[in-house]
Amino acid sequence: MTHPPTRWELAGEGNKGYGETFAHRVSAGEDVDGEARLADALAPRNARILDIGSGMGRVSAALQARGHRVVATEPDPSLRAQSGSTYASLEVLPHEALALDPAELGSFDLVVVVGNVMIYLGEGTERSVLERVRDLLAPDGRVLLGFHLTAVKSGSRTYPADEFVADVAASGLRVVHRFGSYELREPVDDYAVWVLEPARA
Structure with a gap:
């Protein structure tokens, strides 16, 4: 099945700076683990976690x-290559979100979708991606997402909070928490961190 190109793909060289920025921060010894700390807190020990x-x-x-x-x-x-050179023990699949097959990958205790992934998806695929995320969750699984609510870089979209919440509900998920940062600050207008789970029957 063919899916529309992602906004990330369409931006091309406009997104080159992402990998360079984080490579510099890692080499400088900066703290780049904010998302991982929260994800770790949301998951049971030895959890199966999918990072989209x-x-x-x-x-x-x-x-x-x-x-x-x-x-x-x-x-x-290019990001997979950078990942391989920076974290040699980490295997990275080349799949786009909509190519992730629950029958192949199984279910996960936590699905992580951070780093503005949601505002770089292919046009009109947001609900389909959220539905795929739902299908990849274990019965008690949760989702951690984080993205800017307004377009911030080349090719990204504005994704207002109320539109996202509507897409979540239409995809069989529900919002459990909304924060303004991965340190659980109160909600702000320009960035949102979300915790989702399957909608209750």
């Missing part, structure tokens, strides 16, 4: 180091 759009691998690697069984997925070949 794992980028250069920093979140997946941090979760793996905490003892979780992590499946990382990143369709951008």
